[in-house]
Every structure is written in C-alpha cells, then in structure tokens.
Amino acid sequence: MKALYPGFPLFRRRRAVDRPRAVMRAVWRGTVLAESADVIHRDGACYFPAEAVRWQRLRPRRKRSWCPWKGVARYFDVEVGGVVGAASAWSYDHPWPSARALRRAVAFGPPVRLEEGGRADDR
DSSP states (O other): OOBSSTTOTTOBOOOOOOOOOEEEEEEETTEEEEEESOOEEETTEEEEOGGGBOGGGEEEEEEEEEETTTEEEEEEEEEETTEEEEEEEEEBSSOOGGGGGGBTOEEEOTTOEEEEEEEGGGO
16 A cells, blocks of 8 residues: 555555445335436436336437536426426437536436335345
C-alpha cells in the first residue's frame, strides 16, 4: 500500500469494501415495473438497466426533454390495469459521453414508487 503523504504511514489509500448491493424496485399500483441491484443513482433519479424493465407496461410517448448533462430524454407512459401514468418513465438512448452509463437505462418518476428490499446475494 502506498502512502498518500510520504513519511506519514497513517495516511494510506483505502481499498473500497465490497458490500452486497440492495435490490431496487419500481412499483406502481402493486405491480413491479423494474427490479435490479444494478441501478445507477444520478441527479436524484434511480436508473434501471434496460433488461430489468418490464417493457410490456411501458408505452412510448412523443414527449422529449433536453438535459445539459445527459442529453435528450424520451418518455414513456406507464400502464397498469387500464390506468395510465403519463410520462412516468424516461430514458436516454444517446446520452452525452459524460453520461454514457445511462444509455437505455430507465428512470421512473411520480406516481411510481421506488422500494429497496433484500440484497442481490440473497437470491
């Protein structure tokens, strides 16, 4: 281990501790819309990988918005039991290079509720 300040062995770079990740769920009207432990938290939103999303519950919209940090977002309506949550999910198909980790990941906003439960290694 290399000291950050030569001559002061107490100041050392610490290795990150591997902790089990919590499983996050996006839930609306009792239906799970997405579930994963591989979420990305960015700018107050929780982004789920595309493969974790239950796409049959999402309907594309024509609505778009622009973020100076992430790029152009496209929106989805969420539909459960015939009830529609308008523009409740969004994604970046072609984010700026600084946000490339968000490519095709999906975030959910109100009225969708985010829940944390269990650990990824418990499954």
